[in-house]
Amino acid sequence: MVARADFEHSDGADGAEVRFTGRLTLARLGDVPARLDALGPIATLDLSAIDRIDTVGAWIVTRAAKEHGSKVVGASAEAERLLDALASDKSEYRVHRDRRPAWMRMLEQVGDASAAVWNELLGIVGFFGAMIVALGTQIRARRRLRWNAIVTRFQTVGVDALPIIGLMSFLIGIVIAQQGAVQLEQFGLEVFTINLVGRASIRELGLLMTAIMVAGRSGSAFAAQIGTMKLTEEVDAMRTIGVSPMEAIVLPRVAASTITMPLLGFYASLCAIAGGGLFCWVGLDIPPLTYIQRLREIIPMTDFWIMLIKAPVFGILIGVTGCYEGMQVRQNAEEVGQRTTSAVVAAIFLVIVLDAMFAVFFSTLGWN
Amino acid sequence: MADETDIEIREELAAADAVRPEKFERAICIRGLKNQFGDAVVHEDLSLDVRSGEILGVVGGSGTGKSVLMRSIIGLQTPAEGEIEVYGKTLDTIADEEESRDLRRRWGVMFQGGALFSTLSVAENIQVPLREYYPRLDTNLLDEIAAYKVEMVGLPPDAGPKFPAELSGGMVKRAGLARALALDPALLFLDEPTAGLDPIGAAKFDELIRELADTMGLTVFLITHDLDTLYATCDRVAVLAEKKVIAVGTIPELLATEHPWIQDYFNGPRGRAAAGGNQTAKHPVFGGDRNS
Numbered sequence: 001m002v003a004r005a006d007f008e009h010s011d012g013a014d015g016a017e018v019r020f021t022g023r024l025t026l027a028r029l030g031d032v033p034a035r036l037d038a039l040g041p042i043a044t045l046d047l048s049a050i051d052r053i054d055t056v057g058a059w060i061v062t063r064a065a066k067e068h069g070s071k072v073v074g075a076s077a078e079a080e081r082l083l084d085a086l087a088s089d090k091s092e093y094r095v096h097r098d099r100r101p102a103w104m105r106m107l108e109q110v111g112d113a114s115a116a117v118w119n120e121l122l123g124i125v126g127f128f129g130a131m132i133v134a135l136g137t138q139i140r141a142r143r144r145l146r147w148n149a150i151v152t153r154f155q156t157v158g159v160d161a162l163p164i165i166g167l168m169s170f171l172i173g174i175v176i177a178q179q180g181a182v183q184l185e186q187f188g189l190e191v192f193t194i195n196l197v198g199r200a201s202i203r204e205l206g207l208l209m210t211a212i213m214v215a216g217r218s219g220s221a222f223a224a225q226i227g228t229m230k231l232t233e234e235v236d237a238m239r240t241i242g243v244s245p246m247e248a249i250v251l252p253r254v255a256a257s258t259i260t261m262p263l264l265g266f267y268a269s270l271c272a273i274a275g276g277g278l279f280c281w282v283g284l285d286i287p288p289l290t291y292i293q294r295l296r297e298i299i300p301m302t303d304f305w306i307m308l309i310k311a312p313v314f315g316i317l318i319g320v321t322g323c324y325e326g327m328q329v330r331q332n333a334e335e336v337g338q339r340t341t342s343a344v345v346a347a348i349f350l351v352i353v354l355d356a357m358f359a360v361f362f363s364t365l366g367w368n
Numbered sequence: 369m370a371d372e373t374d375i376e377i378r379e380e381l382a383a384a385d386a387v388r389p390e391k392f393e394r395a396i397c398i399r400g401l402k403n404q405f406g407d408a409v410v411h412e413d414l415s416l417d418v419r420s421g422e423i424l425g426v427v428g429g430s431g432t433g434k435s436v437l438m439r440s441i442i443g444l445q446t447p448a449e450g451e452i453e454v455y456g457k458t459l460d461t462i463a464d465e466e467e468s469r470d471l472r473r474r475w476g477v478m479f480q481g482g483a484l485f486s487t488l489s490v491a492e493n494i495q496v497p498l499r500e501y502y503p504r505l506d507t508n509l510l511d512e513i514a515a516y517k518v519e520m521v522g523l524p525p526d527a528g529p530k531f532p533a534e535l536s537g538g539m540v541k542r543a544g545l546a547r548a549l550a551l552d553p554a555l556l557f558l559d560e561p562t563a564g565l566d567p568i569g570a571a572k573f574d575e576l577i578r579e580l581a582d583t584m585g586l587t588v589f590l591i592t593h594d595l596d597t598l599y600a601t602c603d604r605v606a607v608l609a610e611k612k613v614i615a616v617g618t619i620p621e622l623l624a625t626e627h628p629w630i631q632d633y634f635n636g637p638r639g640r641a642a643a644g645g646n647q648t649a650k651h652p653v654f655g656g657d658r659n660s
Contacts, residue, residue: 025552026498026502026551026552027473027501027502033506033509034506054552054584055516055517055520055549055552055584056513056552059512059513059516063512078585081582081583082583082584085520085583086516088519090512090515090516090519092525093515093516093518093519093525093528094515094525094526094528094529095491095511095514095515095528095529096491096511096528096529097489097529331533332486332532332533333486334486334487
C-alpha cells in the first residue's frame with residue numbers, strides 16, 4: 001500500500017520539529033497543507049523519512065520554510081533538486097487580472113459598451129466610404145466587375161433564401177389578416193382587412209421581414225466567411241498578390257445583397273398578400289378575384305416606389321455591416337463568432353432605425 | 369482539518385493504486401501495433417520500448433505516423449491491432465473509469481499548437497487539470513502552483529493572467545508545457561516542441577526540456593523534426609520508417625547502421641551541421657553520464 005503524506009511534530013525550543021512521512025506528492029497530499037498552516041512556528045522540516053516528493057510537495061515545504069524561517073534537513077538529492085528549482089522569489093508572478101470594485105467595473109463596462117457602439121458606427125461608415133472609393137478606382141481603372149463572384153452570391157443570398165422568406169411572409173400575411181379582421185369586425189368593417197394587409201405588406205412588412213431574414217442568413221455568413229479568411233491569412237495573401245480584398249471579397253457581396261434585396265422584398269410582399277388573401281377567402285368569404293380587384297384600388301403606386309427605394313439601401317447596409325464585421329476579426333476563432341453575432345445585431349438594428357427615418361421622410365413628402 | 373470521508377477516499381484510492389511509475393523499468397511498451405485509416409496502413413507490427421527516465425526522440429519523414437503513434441499511446445486513437453502498455457496497463461482494456469483516470473494523470477501532453485483553451489488565461493489553463501483531478505485543492509495553493517509552474521517553464525511574471533491570443537508563439541509553447549506539467553506527471557509527451565520557433569528560442573526550449581526532465585525525473589516521449597533538439601536533449605532516438613520503428617539507439621549507434629534513410633537524415637547537410645555544433649558541448653550521447 002502507498003502511504004499518503006503525513007507528518008509528526010515534536011516541540012523544540014525554537015518551534016516545532018516537523019518530520020514528514022509517506023509520499024509528499026500532489027495525489028497523496030491530503031490535509032497536510034492545512035495542518036501545517038495550523039501549526040505554530042516551525043524550526044526544522046525533516047524530509048529524511050519520505051518515500052517520494054514532487055513539485056507540489058516541494059512547494060509546500062518551501063512555503064513553510066520561508067514563512068517560518070525554518071531549516072530543511074534530510075532532503076535526498078532528488079528532493080534537493082526540486083527545492084532548488086522552487087527556491088527563487090515568486091511574489092511578482094501574477095495569476096489573476098487586477099480586480100476593481102464592482103461599481104467601478106460596472107461604470108467601466110457601460111462606458112466601454114457605449115464607446116464600442118460609437119466606434120462601430122464610425123467604423124461602418126468609414127468602411128462604406130472605403131468601399132465607394134474602391135468601386136470608384138475599379139471603374140476608373142476600367143477593371144470589370146467580378147460578375148462570377150456576384151452571381152454566385154445571388155444564388156446564396158437570393159435564390160436559396162426564396163423558400164424560407166416565402167413561407168415566412170405567407171404566414172405573416174395570414175397573421176396580419178387574422179388579427180386585423182378580429183378588430184375590424186367589431187365595426188363591421190372586415191373588408192378593410194384587405195387595405196391593412198395590402199398596404200402594410202407592400203410598404204413595410206414584406207421588406208422589413210426580408211431584411212431581417214437576409215441579415216440573419218447572409219449578413220452572418222459574410223461575417224463568418226470573411227472572418228475565417230482573415231484568420232487563415234487569406235486576406236493578407238490576397239493583398240500581397242495585389243488583389244484588393246475590397247474588390248474581390250467585399251464588393252461582390254455588397255453588390256449581390258443590394259441587387260437581391262428589392263427582388264426578395266417584392267417577392268416577400270406578394271407572398272404576404274397571398275397569405276392574407278387566403279385568410280380573407282377562407283375566414284371572411286372574400287373571393288380571390290374581389291380581393292385582387294380591391295387591392296388594385298387601394299394600394300397607391302407610391303407604396304411600391306417606397307419599397308423599391310428602401311430595399312437597395314437595406315441591402316447595402318446588410319452587406320456592408322456583414323463584411324465590415326468580418327474584416328475586424330484579428331485574433332482567434334472565438335472572435336469570428338462574436339463578430340458574426342454583432343453583424344446580425346447591428347444590421348437588424350440599423351435597418352429598423354433607417355426604416356423609421358424613411359417612414360417619417362415619406363410621410364412628410366406626402367406619400368401617404 | 370480535512371473531514372474523515374476525504375481521508376477514507378484517499379486511502380481507498382491509495383490501496384487501489386497500482387500504477388506506480390517508479391516501479392517500472394519501461395514506461396511504455398508497444399508490441400505489434402497496427403494503425404490504419406481505411407485502406408491506408410500507417411503502422412504495421414510496430415514495437416517500441418520507452419525506458420523510465422529517458423528522453424526518447426522520435427523522428428521520421430512527414431507522414432510516417434509520428435503523431436499517430438503518440439495519439440495511440442495516449443488513447444486518442446484506437447489501434448487496429450497490437451498492444452500498448454503504459455506503466456504496465458493497457459488503456460483499452462481498463463474497464464474501470466477510476467483506474468483509467470489514475471493512468472491519465474501520470475502523463476502530460478503538449479500538443480503541437482499548444483492547444484491552450486483560448487477562453488482561459490494561462491494560469492487558468494494550468495489549473496484546469498488540477499481542478500479536474502483534485503477539486504478539493506485550496507484555491508490559494510492552486511494559485512501558488514500556477515505561479516511557480518509559470519516560472520518553471522520560463523514565462524515572464526506577467527504571463528499568468530494573459531490569454532493565449534496575447535502570447536507569442538514561443539510563449540504559447542511554454543504555456544502548453546506548463547499545463548502538461550500541471551499534475552507533476554511521470555511521463556511527458558511533446559509533439560514537435562520547437563517547430564515554429566526561432567533558433568534561439570528553440571535552443572532555449574531544448575535546454576528547458578532537459579532541465580525539467582532532470583529536475584522532475586521525467587520520462588519524455590519527444591516527437592521532432594529538429595536535429596538540434598535531438599542532439600541537445602535526447603538520450604535515445606527512435607526512427608520511424610516503413611510503417612515501423614526501424615532503429616532505436618543513441619545517435620552514434622544509429623550512425624553505425626546502414627539504413628539509407630538514417631544515413632540521409634543524420635549525414636545530410638543539416639544533420640552534419642547539427643552534429644558539428646554539439647560536439648563541443650560535450651553531451652551525454654557522445655559519452656559522459658548525465659546522472660553523474
